[in-house]
Amino acid sequence: MGDVKTVTVRDATPADLPAVAAIYTHYVLRTTITFNTQVRTPREWIERFETQIATGRYHLVVAELDGVVAGYTETQRFRPKPAYDRSLELSIYVAPDATGAGLGGALYGELLGRLEADERFHRAYSIIALPNDASIAFHERWGFVHRGTLTEAGHKFGRYLDVAYYERAL
Numbered sequence: 001m002g003d004v005k006t007v008t009v010r011d012a013t014p015a016d017l018p019a020v021a022a023i024y025t026h027y028v029l030r031t032t033i034t035f036n037t038q039v040r041t042p043r044e045w046i047e048r049f050e051t052q053i054a055t056g057r058y059h060l061v062v063a064e065l066d067g068v069v070a071g072y073t074e075t076q077r078f079r080p081k082p083a084y085d086r087s088l089e090l091s092i093y094v095a096p097d098a099t100g101a102g103l104g105g106a107l108y109g110e111l112l113g114r115l116e117a118d119e120r121f122h123r124a125y126s127i128i129a130l131p132n133d134a135s136i137a138f139h140e141r142w143g144f145v146h147r148g149t150l151t152e153a154g155h156k157f158g159r160y161l162d163v164a165y166y167e168r169a170l
């Protein structure tokens with residue numbers, strides 16, 4: 001005993017952005033989990049927060065493990081055209097040394113609960129670069145359904161990558 005860690009989930013504030021950026025930067029620079037190849041600058045994180053999150057349209061929710069931000073989930077428009085207004089793309093990243101501790105579940109429990117109660121949104125999408133067995137198991141656990149896979153749609157670190165589209169009704 002004595003090793004039970006406390007997980008808390010809350011809306012991000014601007015003060016959380018460096019911790020959030022550090023988590024994302026790992027996945028940008030070291031993995032093919034995100035198709036981004038360049039990190040978001042601190043200025044870009046702040047602009048995104050001010051224009052997308054603080055306005056109340058989209059979400060940035062963080063999970064703390066024993067008081068330290070170690071994961072986050074965010075929403076954004078699924079696609080630019082107006083008919084996609086009621087669809088969201090979700091992203092979720094837990095720090096590599098904090099996976100498997102329940103942070104992801106705590107984040108999606110909070111986010112999906114909110115989205116289900118929000119009449120503005122009808123569908124949530126998660127676009128998973130393959131392979132990522134943990135993310136597939138996680139999304140299926142949270143009610144996402146596989147709707148198709150694009151083959152070799154991405155190219156990062158010198159190789160082509162497939163992407164799986166997962167959909168959840170809200």
Ligand SMILES: CC(C)(COP(=O)(O)OP(=O)(O)OC[C@H]1O[C@@H](n2cnc3c(N)ncnc32)[C@H](O)[C@@H]1OP(=O)(O)O)[C@@H](O)C(=O)NCCC(=O)NCCS
Binds near residue numbers: 033099103126141
């Ligand atoms: C995928 C991810 C968000 C899951 O978050 P997590 O905090 O590790 O997951 P949790 O501990 O909350 O586990 C929740 C459920 O996910 C599933 N799961 C999580 N990791 C898994 C793994 N490695 N293998 C199989 N299932 C897994 C399980 O069904 C688990 O349910 P259980 O608690 O009933 O066993 C996290 O591992 C992560 O950030 N990975 C790297 C980044 C990434 O892949 N992001 C998603 C991009 S599409």
